[in-house]
Amino acid sequence: MEHINTYIGLVPLFPLIGALVLGLMHMLTCKTDKYPDKLYGIIACIGPILAFCVSLILFFKLRGMPADSRYLIHDVFTWFAVGDLHVTMGFLADPLSSLMILFVTFIGSLIHIYSAGYMAGEENFGKYFAYLNLFLGSMLILVLGSGPVVMFVGWEGVGLCSYLLISFYCKDTDNVLAGNKAFIVNRIGDLGFVLGMSFLFWAIGSGGFDYHSLRENAHHLAPSVGLIVCLLLFVGACGKSAQIPLFVWLPDAMAGPTPVSALIHAATMVTAGVYMVARFSFIYAHVPTAGTIIAWVGILTALLAAFFGMFQKDIKKILAYSTVSQLGYMFAAVGITAYSAGIFHVFTHAFFKALLFLGAGSVIYALHHQQDVWKMGGLKEKMPTTYKTMMIGALALAGCPLFSGFFSKDEILFSALATGHTGIWAIGVLVAGMTAYYTFRMIFLVFHGKPRDQKAFDHAHEPPAVMTVPLIILAIGAAFAGVLNLPSLFGGSLAVSHWLAPSLVEHHPHVSVWIEITAILASVIAFAIGITIAYKKFADGAVEPEFSGFAKWGANKFYIDELYNCVIVQPYKTTGSLISAFIEPKVTDLPIKFFTWLYKKLGASFKVFQVGYVRVYAIYMVIGLSLMSLFLSQTIN
Amino acid sequence: MKLLVPFLKKTIRKGALDIMVAEWLFTAFSIVAVLGSAGLVLSRHPMNGAMSLIITIISLAGLYALLSAKLIFALQLIVYAGAIMSLMLFIIMFLNIQIKDLPEEKGRFLYLIGGAVLISPFAAFLIKVVKTLPESQTTIIGNGFGGVNEVGLVLFQEWLLPFEIISILLLVALLGAVVLAGKRRLK
Amino acid sequence: MIQDYLILSIILFCIGMLGVISRRNVFTVFMSIELMLNAANLAFVTFARLHESMDGHVLAMMVMAVAAAEAALVLAVIILINKHKGKLDTNIFSLLKG
């Protein structure tokens, strides 16, 4: 009984209530505009902050419990039960989910506060916060759900909010199209998720369809079915976390407001796929084939996205590709069964990527929605706080030693090397170098050198405190979050890994210290090379190059969007128009038209008998009567 | 002779003479009826046809009497022969039909023969059906069978609703006839 | 004996039918129908005699009533036809011709 805790349900409930209140307020008054923006801002922040408080309470409660039975459950009600299928609307707080909710609510709260400044004066202020709160609630359901189906609720909920927020500026067709793209691509992933859940259920779900029962029954899973389930679920993760081949939506998703990009498309939602794989570690750990596939997909995504990131000129697109790339790392980690390393990277990434996005948001805010890095420059003096905090974020992202990103990324690369995935490790190191290059390319272009657009530069100024304070807090996190999982080489004790251990099924390989040192050295060298090239090329006053050859391909993202458009989208639409314009009116009616034609012909031939004289009709009757009589006479003897 | 007399006596005692009389009467009436109807179908002018039909109707009335249907016998004479047919004759005379007004009907006899051929299977079939019925005598039965009183009782007890409906039908027909025939053109 | 009555009824009925299908004169057609009604009446009365129940008589009366109603209407119609078309031919109407 000690595992039952009714607080858990409150965590997602607070933001959801907030969303409901804000939504109603906005919906009923948006035409008359009764409430001031401040009121919306305050109400919007209450939910996340309360959720964060409850998360903290839960976290400490879990800490107080013995390590091997560290979980809290709250089964709210039976959601639906059909035959063997028994789905409970329940919440589970264990080390994994408690860590997730802690940083989700923490960063969520900060971004809410930041948004109050960033979005000030926007037309649909209330709607924005309603969506944002709804998103946070869905994300928390995703994380806290006690079974796959409940997770799927949050899974789809965050997808919906992502769609709504991407197409927030919905007067512009492009934004809406980006939203549609995000939702539809996510749905492709969901197809995999749902099918994976179904197979999982029919394999081992009859004893209860929540993580606890599934984990207990996991050994009944046949390897072939296990592989199917794992790959299908991974398709879901691909969609949500933007992996090959479903990564195309994430760069477009930058059409939404910048804080949204920070919260949804960098810190929280996109990492849901990684969380899901870690959640199902009890299955994935038994299916190494699936793990290998995931790891390779992940690391290739990392490589591809890093490559694209090197050629972007939109500051948010650079960060978006960097997100895809980092997500690739995380999948590489969970693929090689280094789940805790993956989750830890999710954790640190949330801090520094949110920081970078919010910093970029400040820059964009200061420059009046200018997003082209080639039109910025020299903002260091004008925006010192933003510069400093973004610098910290960039160092963390690039993997500068002692910053948080360094430890988490290094943990992944080390695990790859230690488990013998040398190829993955090598690509990982390469990507680390590329990451350093494109990150600092961005930093140098934006903050260093001379202003490229003097007019915009003159108007630029540091944003208000409501925006800078979250930046500073996040910067602290980005700088020092790595300490939480310090490997023993640096005198730490892998605290996060140990904390997560009860939730995950993973094996830490024991290898010599030299391998660890090799891994660290390799990534430090890669970082140094990357940053040096970036410094040389962009530190002062580079001009926008004309891309040619391979670089042009990179800048155009290998024309993958165009390819998808040609191969999938256009044929699909054309088929639709073809059906509506040609098949539906012309072809499918053919049988009917044939019958009507036949009837007309038959009618015309029977017309002969209709002479019109009543007497003749009477004769027909008599003929019928006679024939009938002839027939019936047979029956009478 | 020795055999014939007691047989005759027997038959007379059992009313067999009545039966013989009835048979003769039946034969006579039926021949007249058939002739009358044939006259109806064959005659060109409707006046001749109507007169033939009246003959048929009257002989049918005789047949009703033979079947102990006293009331129907009376009604047949009064209503049919008296009212309906005289109405018809009246109309025929009212319209003052000349031979030239009538349709030509050149192939009339051909039609009639063809029609007869067509109808014969039907007739044969019906006769075949009738032949399967049990044979029975049709001596006059007394006890007021077919009398006004008895038929009236049946009519107003068991057949009250149909009777009322028929009365409404008659009313409607009456109105209809008035409306149709009495309509004046308003142009 | 009963059978003879019924056979007579059948013969009359068929002659009536013959009149309906082979004649074009409206009056003759109409009177042929009357003949058919009479034939039916004869059958009714015969069966009433056979079963010694008077329901047949009642039905015969009703047929007479219907015949009377019919006569009233048909004659009205004939008058109208004659008035409008000046003819007594059933073939003047062929609106149903396909």
Place this chain on the structure above:
Amino acid sequence: MFEYGLSFMIFLPLLTGLAMLLLPLNKEVARSLGFFASIIILILGVNLFIGFNGSGGMQYVENYLWIESFGVNYGLGIDGISLMVLMTGAVLFPMVFSLFKNKSKGYYANLLIAQGAMIGAICATDLILFYIFWEVMLLPIFFMIGLYGGEKKLSATIKITLYTIAGSLLMLAALIYVGASYHAQFGKWTFDIVQLAKLDLGGGSAVLAFIMFMMAFAIKIPLFPFHTWLPDAYTEAPTPTTFILSAVMAKIGIYGVIRFIIPVFEIEFTRFAILLSLSGAAGMMYCGIAAIGQKDIKRMLAFSSASHMGIIALGVFCMNVQALTGSLFQIAAHATSTGVLFLLAGLIEERMQTRKIDQLGGIAYQAPIFATFFAIALLASVGLPGTSGFIGEFLIILGAVKFNGFIGFLAATSLIIGVCYMLWMFQRVFFEKSNERTEKFKDFSLTEVLTFLPVILLILAMGIFPQPFIKKIEPSAQLHIAQLYQSEKPEVATITTNILTHKKQ
């Protein structure tokens, strides 16, 4: 207390409608009369729902011998299978009366007659009685489309009528065959479905009868490729009629399959299940893809409805309890979501005088409440968790996966296909820039909010707390499936085990 409840629910609207036709009322009076009649039905329906216990058997049974010589009964009763369909028929009608004010008296009368006939068809437990209501159901639809429809109403009317009549005549023939075979096997006549389930049919003639029977329902549902009447009829019909067609009448087709075909033709059903479910999946995909090419919002919704019907039918053909329950639940879910979408599209047409998608745009700014309601119904229609659409769709996909992995995959593609055309439409109607036409779009009036709010809340409630509903339908589904599998007929058993073993490999 509720002994004649079902009869009352059938004949109250039926007789009110007929009386309305005969009496000289003006249309306002007719509308309020219809509104009150439908409210009474609504109350009765809710009362019935609450009083219904989920034991799986027939409840509220009324049974009177009607035509003795052929064993035809006036038999009514509902179980979990008919419950949801009945609720859609009983609950949604008041909306129509409160929303659309400018129709004529005859229109409202026809609506009521349609409702009565539909409830009758749903409650009938006797095949002949069902058949009668089934045919009566078509009459008011015929008049409503033919008299009050759009531009091409006549061709649409003829199309729907000929199609459905053709189907139901085939059904009549099959129905007589079934009755006659019962007479041949048991020596007496009956058309009671419980008795007919004992029939042991087999051989070529049974297959033929099955196909004929199935044809009637396949046309009504409509299953691919018998759907061609649907786009025209749905588009040309006045909105309330479209609403009824999609929300209730199509469902009766599905219901008929479950109620009458599965128990009687077990062998044939199992034999054709794969083919039928493929047809369902094909219809879902075909209509879903066709929807994206539509320029008319109502026509697009028509294809969307057909697409959903495909997947609901697929759930029935999967022959397991999850899929069947899912289908039954989805029947109600789809009625609420697509029904509301049709009504809202009708309101758009009424306000904007156009249904062309490219002439609309930016409605979301002018009418936030309208847009929100539309969005919720739309999300339910694409099966987002938290709305009613998810539960049914999830259960159907789950069951389909058990039935056959490939069919499961096809079923799951509905997740994508649905969202494509819906978002595409939503974008062009509600987002983007508004034009001079849509700038004058009026948001909901209070009446309209009050009309839609209960249904919107129902959509959410069914998504969040589906168990009270599922609890009532699941035992019946369980029972139905058990009958299908535990049938004593050896042939069925082998066929089903073949399918099962084949599936597990």
